[in-house]
Amino acid sequence: MSSIDSEGMLISYRVELRRFQTIEHGDLLGVRALVIHQTDAPTARHTFNGYLSKGNGAHFLIEKDGAIYQTASVKKRCYHVGRYLRSKCLALDKATCDSRQVQSIQALTWTLQIRALDRYERTKDYPERYPMNADSLGIELVGKHLDAARYEEVTAMQKQSLRWLVSELHGHFRLTPKDVYTHPQISYKHPGEASTAEWQ
Template identity: 45%
Template sequence: MFRIDKDGMVRSALVEARRLTALERGDMPVVNGIVVHQTGGSTAQSTFNSYRNSTIGAHFLIEKDGKIYQTASLLKRANHVGLLKSRCLERHACAPAELKRLQSTTLRKRSTMEHGKVFPDRFPSNRDSIGVELVGEYNRNPDFGKIRGADEFVYVAVTGEQNAALRWLVGELRRTLKVAAEEVYRHPQVSYKTTTEAATATW
């Protein structure tokens, strides 16, 4: 079990603090979900390096050997989700008028429409979700351009050590922050991302 201190940092021997305040985008008074990602770099250090020159990042980073780093306060938002998918479209549950509006607009405008909704009518977003990155680079997909719908890149498999750490971390976050099991997602489930990102992650 862990505790969260007054600064939103986890206190546990299993989590090393590497807080980068440049990733924090304002207060996050409530957490409704957890989004699991994979990085584009092959090491934790490459991710730390990219975070220093970016406003995009997650709250946690899990190295291939299972080591967990906390990179942002749990009391602060982080830009990790990107354009938000429509929950009713993904669940095939839109009202006819909304379905028509969603189908006749761009992905960016769809995302804006979703951000105007109150949870749980939308997926958890940057403003109310914890981001967890798993170190795991991607490779070019040899089927890209040959098979219709094939992604340009394919992510490497998550390691067993990463999955063990992820199961522990997600369990502790869910228990402490009272996040429902069904509100934990892989990044492509809630945003327009490469479908293999975190596909082999388990929690």
């Protein structure tokens, strides 16, 4: 069991607090979803070093041995989703898209299409669109990118810690299993990122 303090930090013997205000960018509107990532770094230390100077980051980091770190307040926004959202209606059920809008967007070149789809998606409310930085928490799993299709396999201990963390966050923010995404599902990322993560 865990609780959340007034600073937005998860209080539990399972979580080590290692907050980096360098990766916090204003307040979250609320927590509607969780996004699972992999760091493309060999250890947690590499990511911490990056967080000292870099603006991008996520709220939690799970080391290969299962150690859970909270790296940003759950009340603050982190840049973990990326610039352009994918279209949820196109990915799940094209019939639920506004067909006129989508037809005109799909007539564009690929680069323009990505931007136009992102703008179209941001006119919707969650859960009609994928989560964005303003309404989601990011969870990073330590793991290197291997080749065009794969990341390192998520370890058994990481899976166990992720399951615990996701279930605690479900309780605190009234989320359901449908509100958990991997990064490549929602934006244009390396397809292997977090593909071996399990949280149920």
